Amino acid sequence: MKILVCIKQVPDMESKFKIAASGTWYDSADLAWRMNEYDEYAVEQAVQLKEQVKEADLTVLCIGSERVKETMKKALAMGCDRGAHVADDDCAGKEPYEIAAIIAEYAKDKGFDLIFTGMQSQDRGSAQVGVLAAEMLGIPSISTIVTFSYADGRIEVKRELEGGVKALLKTRTPALVTCQLGLNTPRYPTLPNIMKAKKKELISLPVADLLKVEARMETVKMYFPEKKGGGLVLEGDPGQLADKLIQILKEKTGVLA
Amino acid sequence: MNFELTEEQRLIRDMVRSFAEKELAPSARERDEEERFDRQLMFASLAELGLTGIVFAEQYGGAGADYISYAIAVEELSRVCASTGVTLSAHLSLGANPINLFGTEEQKQTFLVPLATGEKMGAFGLTEPSAGSDAGGTRTSAVRDGDGWIVNGTKIFITNAGEADIYIVFARTDKNAEKHHGISAFIIEKGTPGFSFGKKEKKMGIRSSPTMELIFDACRIPAANLLGSEGQGFAVAMKTLDGGRIGIASQALGIAQGALDIAVKYARERVQFGSAISRFQGVQFQLADMATQTEAARLMVYQAAYRASNGLPYSQQSAMAKLMASETAMKVTTQAVQILGGYGYTRDFPVERMMRDAKITEIYEGTSEIQRLVIGTALTR
Numbered sequence: 227m228k229i230l231v232c233i234k235q236v237p238d239m240e241s242k243f244k245i246a247a248s249g250t251w252y253d254s255a256d257l258a259w260r261m262n263e264y265d266e267y268a269v270e271q272a273v274q275l276k277e278q279v280k281e282a283d284l285t286v287l288c289i290g291s292e293r294v295k296e297t298m299k300k301a302l303a304m305g306c307d308r309g310a311h312v313a314d315d316d317c318a319g320k321e322p323y324e325i326a327a328i329i330a331e332y333a334k335d336k337g338f339d340l341i342f343t344g345m346q347s348q349d350r351g352s353a354q355v356g357v358l359a360a361e362m363l364g365i366p367s368i369s370t371i372v373t374f375s376y377a378d379g380r381i382e383v384k385r386e387l388e389g390g391v392k393a394l395l396k397t398r399t400p401a402l403v404t405c406q407l408g409l410n411t412p413r414y415p416t417l418p419n420i421m422k423a424k425k426k427e428l429i430s431l432p433v434a435d436l437l438k439v440e441a442r443m444e445t446v447k448m449y450f451p452e453k454k455g456g457g458l459v460l461e462g463d464p465g466q467l468a469d470k471l472i473q474i475l476k477e478k479t480g481v482l483a
Numbered sequence: 484m485n486f487e488l489t490e491e492q493r494l495i496r497d498m499v500r501s502f503a504e505k506e507l508a509p510s511a512r513e514r515d516e517e518e519r520f521d522r523q524l525m526f527a528s529l530a531e532l533g534l535t536g537i538v539f540a541e542q543y544g545g546a547g548a549d550y551i552s553y554a555i556a557v558e559e560l561s562r563v564c565a566s567t568g569v570t571l572s573a574h575l576s577l578g579a580n581p582i583n584l585f586g587t588e589e590q591k592q593t594f595l596v597p598l599a600t601g602e603k604m605g606a607f608g609l610t611e612p613s614a615g616s617d618a619g620g621t622r623t624s625a626v627r628d629g630d631g632w633i634v635n636g637t638k639i640f641i642t643n644a645g646e647a648d649i650y651i652v653f654a655r656t657d658k659n660a661e662k663h664h665g666i667s668a669f670i671i672e673k674g675t676p677g678f679s680f681g682k683k684e685k686k687m688g689i690r691s692s693p694t695m696e697l698i699f700d701a702c703r704i705p706a707a708n709l710l711g712s713e714g715q716g717f718a719v720a721m722k723t724l725d726g727g728r729i730g731i732a733s734q735a736l737g738i739a740q741g742a743l744d745i746a747v748k749y750a751r752e753r754v755q756f757g758s759a760i761s762r763f764q765g766v767q768f769q770l771a772d773m774a775t776q777t778e779a780a781r782l783m784v785y786q787a788a789y790r791a792s793n794g795l796p797y798s799q800q801s802a803m804a805k806l807m808a809s810e811t812a813m814k815v816t817t818q819a820v821q822i823l824g825g826y827g828y829t830r831d832f833p834v835e836r837m838m839r840d841a842k843i844t845e846i847y848e849g850t851s852e853i854q855r856l857v858i859g860t861a862l863t864r
Contacts, residue, residue, distance in 0.1 A: 416532050417533030
C-alpha cells in the first residue's frame, strides 16, 4: 500500500502576529514554527494505517522554504518513511487552488492508495486544499473525519457535522480524507526515532516543476479587526439598573424573548 | 563557534516540552502536595519516549544522543515538574552512568541495558550521616566473604530510593587505607537479602520525588557486582558527580525558566493602578534580570554538556554551571514569587513550589560551597 500525508508548517498560534509589509499576509519574522495541528492527526492516522497493513510505504509531503524541513523531520520521527519537500520560498503567497495543484501534480501516477491531509491549516484556514487535490486527482474525498478504519481496499469513516450529528461514510480506495482534531491521539516522536529520522530519505523538488496552474484569486488585504468601543456602563440605583439591563437584553440580544 | 541548537536538539526540546506540558503539568501540584511519586508518569513514560538512556550507545539500549540533548530533556521536564527532572537525572547520571563509565562488558549487558531502556530504574548511594560533602568519611563497609562481599551500613538522602531497582553503593573495603583510597563502588539490586529501606524524608521541595534511607544489614552481594577495581570507589564517585552536576544544573535551569515564564505571563495580565504591572519599569527591570541570569546559566550548562559530549575536560565547567544555575534558580524563583505577590505565595500558582524546589539544587550533588571548592582548587592548583 502507498500512503501520502500532506502537512504544513504554521506559526505557534500563541505568537504575537504582525502584518507583513506586503499587507497581504503576516510577518514571518520572529515566529516559532510547528506542525499544523490538524496535520498531526493526519500523520498519526497515516502511521496507524501503515502499522495496521504492515506492507506500506508512507510519504510525507510539505511545501515551503528550507525551514519546513524541521517539521517534516518530526513527521518522519513519528513514523513516515520518506519525505518529499517542495521547495518554495513563496508558498504563503499561493492560494489554495495552487497548493492543491502542486500536491496533485506530485501525487499523480504515483499510485497512492490513501492520502491524508489536515482538515484545514491553522494560519489560512481555507479547508480547500485536500478536497481540491482529490478532485484534481479524480478520487473521492471525505472531509472532517473523526474516526477512520480500513479493510480490504475500503475505508469507513465518521464525519462531524454541526449540531452534534455525525455521518458514517464508506468509500473505495484510492481516496483522500481530511482530518479533524480529536481523530486520534498523535504520538510523541520518541528520542530514538528523532535520531533515526535524520537517516530517512528527504528529497527536495523545485516548485516550478510541479506548479502548472495560475492563481484564481488573490488576497487583497490582511488586517486586524478594528477595536470596538468600550463596554456600556450603566449607572443608577439597583432597581433602575435592573430595568435598564432587562430592556437592553430584550432589544439587543436574544437572551430574553 | 555555533550557539544554535541542532535540528535534532530542537525536535527533542519540542517533544519533551510538549510531553511535560500535556502530561506532567496537570498533576504537578497534586503530586507535590501528596508527596506522591507516580512511576508510570514520571519514569515509565520517559522510557517510552526514549529518555531513560539518552546518552548511552545504542548497543546498550541507549539513544546515542549527546549531553546537550540530555540537558535539554532534564531542563524541559523541570520547567514544569522538578521532581520528574531529578528522577531522570538521578537515574541516568548517577544510577546508570557509573556502569557506562566503569562497568565491564558483562555488567553493562546485565545492568546498563535494562537501565537505559527504562525497564529498570537507577539510584546512587554515597551520602551517609557522617559522609556528606566529605565522601572520604564513608563508614558503610564491605568485607570479602568467599566469592562475594558482605555489606553493612546506612546511606541517607537517596533520591529514587525505594522505587529504583539498581543502586550504585559506596563502601569502605580497606579500613587501613587513607580515607579516599579504601572505598569501592558496588552494584546492588533491590530485593537482595539484607538490603532494606529506612525512613522516607519529608522534604521542603521536590516532594514528588522519593528520598529514603538505604539500610544494609549483612547484605551479601556477588563479587561480580564490584564496579571498577577495588579501592577505586572515590574516583568512581567523583567522575560520576562531574556528569551528575550537568543533570542538576539542567534541573535548576528548567526551574528558573519555568518561574520566569510564569512571572512574565502574570505581569502582562495583572492590572494595578490602571495598567498591566509589566508596564512598570520596576517590574520590567526585575524580569530583565531574571531573564538575563537564566540565559547566562543556560549558556554555561550547554557549554559543560558540549564539553562532556566532545571528550573535553568538563569537571570545572560542570561545577561552574551547577553553581550558576542553582543560585540563579533560587534568585529567579524568589523574584517570581515577589512579582506574583500574594498569589505567588499561595499554592494556586506554581511559583511557590518552584521556589521550594529550587533550594535543593544548591545543596545536592555537591553544595554551592563544594562547587566553589572544586572551581577554586582547580584555579589555584
